[in-house]
Amino acid sequence: MAQQSLTITDNRTNQTYTLPVENGTIRAMDLRQIKTSPEDFGLMTYDPAFMNTASCRSSITFIDGDRGILRYRGYPIEVLAEHCTYLEVAYLLLFGDLPTEQELKNWVHEITHHTMLHESTRHFMQQFRYNAHPMAMLISTVAALSTVYPESKDIFNPDNRLLQIKRLIAKLPSITALAYRHSLGFPYVYPDNDLNYTENFMNMLWKMVEPKYVATPVLARALDILFILHADHEQNCSANTMRCVGSAHTDPYLTTAAAAGALAGPLHGGANEEVLKMLDEIGSKQNVPAYIKKIKEGHGKLMGFGHRVYKNYDPRAKIIKWTAEQVFEVTGRNPKLDIALELERIALEDDYFVKRKLYPNVDFYSGIIYQAMGFKPEMFTALFAIPRAAGWLAQWQEMLNDTEQKIARPRQVWTGREVRPFVPITKRSLDMART
Ligand code: CMC
Numbered sequence: 382m383a384q385q386s387l388t389i390t391d392n393r394t395n396q397t398y399t400l401p402v403e404n405g406t407i408r409a410m411d412l413r414q415i416k417t418s419p420e421d422f423g424l425m426t427y428d429p430a431f432m433n434t435a436s437c438r439s440s441i442t443f444i445d446g447d448r449g450i451l452r453y454r455g456y457p458i459e460v461l462a463e464h465c466t467y468l469e470v471a472y473l474l475l476f477g478d479l480p481t482e483q484e485l486k487n488w489v490h491e492i493t494h495h496t497m498l499h500e501s502t503r504h505f506m507q508q509f510r511y512n513a514h515p516m517a518m519l520i521s522t523v524a525a526l527s528t529v530y531p532e533s534k535d536i537f538n539p540d541n542r543l544l545q546i547k548r549l550i551a552k553l554p555s556i557t558a559l560a561y562r563h564s565l566g567f568p569y570v571y572p573d574n575d576l577n578y579t580e581n582f583m584n585m586l587w588k589m590v591e592p593k594y595v596a597t598p599v600l601a602r603a604l605d606i607l608f609i610l611h612a613d614h615e616q617n618c619s620a621n622t623m624r625c626v627g628s629a630h631t632d633p634y635l636t637t638a639a640a641a642g643a644l645a646g647p648l649h650g651g652a653n654e655e656v657l658k659m660l661d662e663i664g665s666k667q668n669v670p671a672y673i674k675k676i677k678e679g680h681g682k683l684m685g686f687g688h689r690v691y692k693n694y695d696p697r698a699k700i701i702k703w704t705a706e707q708v709f710e711v712t713g714r715n716p717k718l719d720i721a722l723e724l725e726r727i728a729l730e731d732d733y734f735v736k737r738k739l740y741p742n743v744d745f746y747s748g749i750i751y752q753a754m755g756f757k758p759e760m761f762t763a764l765f766a767i768p769r770a771a772g773w774l775a776q777w778q779e780m781l782n783d784t785e786q787k788i789a790r791p792r793q794v795w796t797g798r799e800v801r802p803f804v805p806i807t808k809r810s811l812d813m814a815r816t
Contacts, residue, residue, distance in 0.1 A: 391424075393417050406435055425792050431616075437624065437783065441474060441775050442615045446690035451697065453613060454478070462700050467608035468492060468578050471550055471771035474613050475778070489577075495551035496572035496581065498559070499529045503569055506559050515560040516645045516762045522556045523549070524638035533632040536781060545633045546774045553770050554578070557763045558585030564759075570594075579604040582767070587755070600754055603708045607747060610697040611765050613772025615690070619643040619650070623773040624780045625789040633777065640773045641766050647684070650769070652744040653761040655684040657752060660717045660724075669723045677733045685745030686728060692738040701746040708750050715753040721746065 385402045400411045413423035428434045443452040451458040454473050461470050465479075472480045472488050480488055505525055509518050526548070527533060533545045559569050562585075570585045573594065579601045584594035614620070623640035627633075644650035663672050676683050688695060709715065725741055728734040748761050756764065780786050 389415065391415050391417075404438075409434070425794075427794055431621070436616060436621065436789070437780065437786065439615070439776070439779060440477070441779060442613045442772070444615050444690050446688070446692050449691060449693035449696050451614075458610065458696055459700060462606050462609050465609060466577070467605045467612065467768055467771075468550075470609045470612050471768070474771050474775040475546065491547050492551045492578065493572075493574050493581075495548050496555050496574075498552060498555050502526065502529060502556075503559065506556070506563060509560075509563060511566065512564065513560075515557065515564065515760050516641070516651070516766070518560040518563070519553070519556055519763050519766060520638050520641045520645065522560075523553070523641060524635055526552070527632050527634035530634065533634055536630060536632065542633070542778065542781075546778075549633065549637055549770050549774060553767045554582035555585060557760070557767055558582060560763065561586055561757075561760055564757075577601070577605075579608065597711055599707055599711045603704050603750065604754070606700065606704050607750065607764070608768035610700055610743060611747075611768045613769070613775060616776075617649065617689075618646070619769065620773060620776045623777050624786075627777045627780055628786060628789040633774065636777060637770060637773055640769075644766055644769060645762055650744070650762045650765040652684050652742070653748040653751070653765060654758045656721075656744055657717070657748045657758040657761070659684045660720050660749075663720050663724070666719055666723045669720065669727055673724070673727055673731060677731075683724070683728060683734075683739070685742055685748075686734070687737070687739040688742045691740065691742065694740045695742045697743040698741045698745055701743065701750065705746055705750045705753075708753050712753040712755075715749045717749050717752065721749060 387400045387402050387407055389398045389400065390396070391398070394417055396415075398411075398415055400407045409426050412425065415424040416422075426434065441454065443455070444450065453461060453470065454477055456473070456479075461473075465473075468489055469480060469485055472485065502522060502525065506518060506522055509521075530545065530548065532541060535541045555572060562569060567589075570588045572581050573584050574581075576584055576594070576596070580594075580596040583596045583601060583604070588594040616624075619640040622643040623636055626639040627636045631639075647655045659672075663669060673683070675681070705715075705718065709718070725745070728739065733739075747765075748758065751761050751764060752758065
């Protein structure tokens with residue numbers, strides 16, 4: 382018997398089975414042999430919301446939720462946030478190693494030269510209603526890029542794949558900026574190749590009549606750090622969507638649009654917008670205890686708190702708090718910070734939150750910085766989507782190159798009716814339909 386194994390006795394049949402244990406997991410398919418009769422389908426696991434199921438092997442992002450550790454390709458997030466640019470980190474996620482100086486130069490050049498949108502994409506975006514949500518515009522436009530680049534369907538050609546990856550990383554800031562300017566009725570600003578990734582994004586967002594946009598360096602760097610922190614996060618809801626949709630061999634634009642759809646939800650990336658709404662609702666520091674009481678009584682959730690895998694302080698939230706200080710030195714302090722700090726202080730002392738290991742997550746403070754920088758809350762989730770594209774695409778490539786992966790297709794536990802006799806519509810009654 383292998384030492385790394387698990388012995389199971391099926392009390393229904395008194396049969397014993399030995400299953401190999403590898404990397405702390407058993408293979409769910411090994412359970413299929415456990416049957417009560419030859420006709421029996423075999424044992425399955427039931428795991429709604431994937432609470433304890435590994436769906437892939439991955440070497441991209443490592444999280445130890447109990448110890449508050451986050452690493453991309455082996456590098457601690459704190460080190461990357463201090464020393465790298467977002468594009469350097471995107472390269473790391475996608476290619477597995479940090480780039481050399483020359484590799485980074487080429488990579489930055491390539492991304493910079495893919496930032497323009499096809500004019501048809503610009504016209505497409507201009508047809509959205511004036512008050513369309515920027516995240517919905519982003520998702521639809523990313524999906525629409527599939528019509529501009531039909532060759533992207535050739536997903537098993539690595540060169541072709543890389544070209545689409547560059548396009549997506551390059552064009553997401555352009556799409557987001559256009560969504561923002563559309564909501565204000567301002568004309569589109571074309572990319573400026575003299576500027577770096579975040580400076581150019583700021584240029585496309587905020588340039589008005591000045592001949593050349595000059596970004597405030599502290600703010601451009603803060604945005605870059607925020608992009609690094611959001612670049613990947615293991616098998617979260619949107620990464621899982623990326624892998625799931627990608628497993629059907631859908632092209633990368635439609636797949637990324639699907640992942641962005643998952644990100645838009647308020648329990649995932651949409652939480653940053655919800656945090657700001659919550660802080661507005663609370664209004665002032667004095668109202669915090671009453672708000673916490675309401676949450677504990679089961680009326681809603683404290684947005685920006687809690688995490689499926691972090692049961693310790695989210696390491697990204699710590700870096701964001703530090704970045705906030707730098708930003709506020711330039712922009713002035715966002716008064717919402719006082720409410721957030723009080724909320725955090727009370728929650729971290731409260732038994733309800735302590736017992737459930739609920740700590741501030743990445744979304745708790747990011748919105749406060751974004752708002753201080755001049756972004757509207759509706760823009761926050763799009764600001765999450767821009768850098769997360771690097772993570773999604775790295776996860777997508779890893780999935781496509783993994784020979785163990787197939788189309789993602791979970792099983793279900795059937796709870797419906799047995800076969801029923803069909804009744805023609807003329808003979809149906811409400812009572813019958815309900816029995
Ligand atoms: N406020 C109040 N109670 C909470 C919260 C919260 N934010 N989060 C979890 N709980 C409670 C929950 O009600 C449950 O209590 P009980 O055991 O009495 O039923 C317990 O804590 C365990 O929570 P859970 O819902 O089983 O945890 P989960 O892993 O399924 O959910 C989560 C994780 C992030 C969806 C959840 O914590 C949440 O909804 N947080 C607020 C939304 C948020 O900030 N989302 C951003 C997540 S981080 C970035 C990202 O993914 O984009």
